[in-house]
Amino acid sequence: MLSNFSPEEIESNRKDLFSRTIWEDPTSQLAHRVKGNDLSRYFLLTDSEKKGIEETIRLNVSVTPYYLSLSDPFDPHCPIRRMIVPDSRESVFSAEESPDPLEEERLSPVRGLTHMYPGKVLLFSNHSCSVYCRHCMRGRKVSSPNERMAKEDLELAFDYIRSHQEIEDVVISGGDPLNLADSRIDWILGELSSIPHVKICRLGTRNPVTLPFRVTEELCKIIESHNNDSLSIFCNTQFNHPKECTQEAKAAVLRLLKAGVSVGNQSVLLKGINDDPEIMLSLHKKLLEMRVRAYYLYDPELIPGSRGFRTPLNKGLEIVEYMRGKIAGMGIPSFVNDLPGGGGKITLSPNWYLGYYPKTRQHAFRSALTGKVHYSFEPVDSEEESKYPILEESIWEKLNENNTSRL
Template sequence: MEEIVKKEGVLGLESPEQERMNLYSSLDWKDYKSQLRNRVRSQDLHKYFHLTESEKLGIQDTIRLNVGATPYYLSLSDPNDENCPIRKIIVPRQEEAFFSPEEAMDPLHEEDLSPVKGLTHMYPDRVLLFSNHECSVYCRHCMRGRKVSDSSERMESEDLERCFEYIRDHSEISDVVISGGDPLNLSDAKLDWILENLERIPHIKICRLGTRNPVTLPMRITDELCKIIESHNTDRLSIFCNTQFNHEKECTTEAKEAILKLLKAGVSIGNQSVILKGINDDGESMLRLHRKLLEMRIRAYYMYDPELIPGSRGFRTPLAKGIQIIEYMRGKIAGMGIPQFVNDLPGGGGKITLSPNWYLGFHRDSRNHVFRSAVRGTYHLSPEPVGSEYDDFYPSLDLETWEKIRENLYSVTRGLRLEEEGF
């Protein structure tokens, strides 16, 4: 019997829980290079999860990017629960096998806005530098899946030199977002070289590192890396970091330690979450996440509407969801914990922000703006300044709404009825 048990183990017939223990014990857990060498690939997923039929089809037929997950990030997932939010980010599902009519490989037209390989120039004063095609985890919702995990998209030093040359030749550019892939998957030396080149360009004042490694590989944030970043975070170049936590399960002790190291290197950190169906697409989930982020000293930045990328129907949510989430969060957490809800417009239109309709309109007879309170749901007046020439700029409050709420309006004279104020 003992020989049969050993044989089954060799054949990979142990439980996902046991297979995970075997994996975790086989590497140096705190060494990020060991984590990367032992990333879980598509052919390994059956060992670490009790896969559903949808997942099996997704793994077999996905039209998205390759599968890859660090043992650390795998450890945050549930091998038995198909609705585990981290599992959904790691494991492809059947929806990934379909290229729907509304989807496109490059919905934001980044390639059309690329003057040289690896550089997107959408906004006049800033560019996005695609520094690296690799990530520690290949998230199934990745908006740049056409490039990420594809070795043909590798950025060689010559490619990066051409990017630097373009930036040097365009003095209107003051802000460079280093993205990918994940720039922190580059070697320390390569990242040092990139930052040094940017710091030497006089008109570059801002550098933003777009990285998910604090979430997926927090041990990558080493003391050595932080020293390199700090050495370039000078009066000539201000370095920021935008990361992407999407669920409270990602807010671990290890992640917080990584964030604190970056903060001590003088790097301001913001979070860009993505609304993902069945993962965080409700107000309470986003509220819990952003409360955790504030505890970690991360400020909310953006909350993205999912992009129209191939195989993404399983993640996309109605536009109204984002507005409802922001409405739910307002009044329950400090403003620095509430992200801007953003739609990155298909066709290269850039980002726009969307929010609940707190502003009902302008009552022209009394020259008052009418607002709905996010905290209490009550209605409030705020007068337009005397002598203002902007009355025609504001949308008029419709008469029906005015008649419905006029008896319950609040103004600076708290709680007085409209008639008592002479309206």
């Protein structure tokens, strides 16, 4: 049973936790992570949250003191809290959900490796994260000790990569690869660097957000030593809300940039957290100030217990449309759906292109800036006209009428 604490006790417990933690020491942060049964010491839990903690069908609960400090102990709608504390919706396994909606296990030729795209593989480096985010799409593996990747497992994965010369790009994920020891990270990057046909390595890590102190000078020196003419290393992280854009997070990003590592952001669209155009715009403005470029905005996966996070598909289109013209293009993410069944990622965008009118050889576009229709001509020697959606006469005339009325 979860204990009940008063607001005064909760504030006192938080102060005690923060004082016991050596704040900028990642090892101390990890040692003082808060687990599920202790959440009531640091949050005034709702009945729904108590049920979620006790009956979740998802991954374990764990949060660093640093990330917990960004949350509101008394507001159940706090966006950071929502990503930390389960609620009752995590206890429901809906009919449309699957533990592995992308069928990564089916596409896994050896343990810990997914080969979905011809020239790219996903390497599951470890099962541990600094914070077990409630929306994690790999809840079937993350936080489970049974999914630990031994060195022998990783060696088999490297053997597979060596034997498939079409593989040029390796995404290292998990868990969080930066939760591994420096020596293990050094070894993994060294192995990849020794494979001639591997040209790109992408580190998928949320530690710049949840444990920025893990991005140490020593770690960055290791990464920089492998970031060379034979292997280009990138980092993709996941900021989901402006509250995560702290000075500590910015310092971690700057350390990576100084090591020559480009940092991109992959947000997940989450109901009640960031499914608001102004919140998403604010987030990406802050990210540009931190020198982080927008990469993806993910439509949530159909994972067990995720009903509380999923949004209508149109919400992502609405957000991307709203952002266009209000921020530099490098601050606007591509809205993507990672197709269930292992179909891979597809990008979705607002309907800027309206169609083609053969009589005048013109394409019609809707401007994100003005809302007006703008026209562009097809080359006279084009042989591609049959590939465009044709605008009927009535629609063409209506577009022109609407344009005139806006003048």
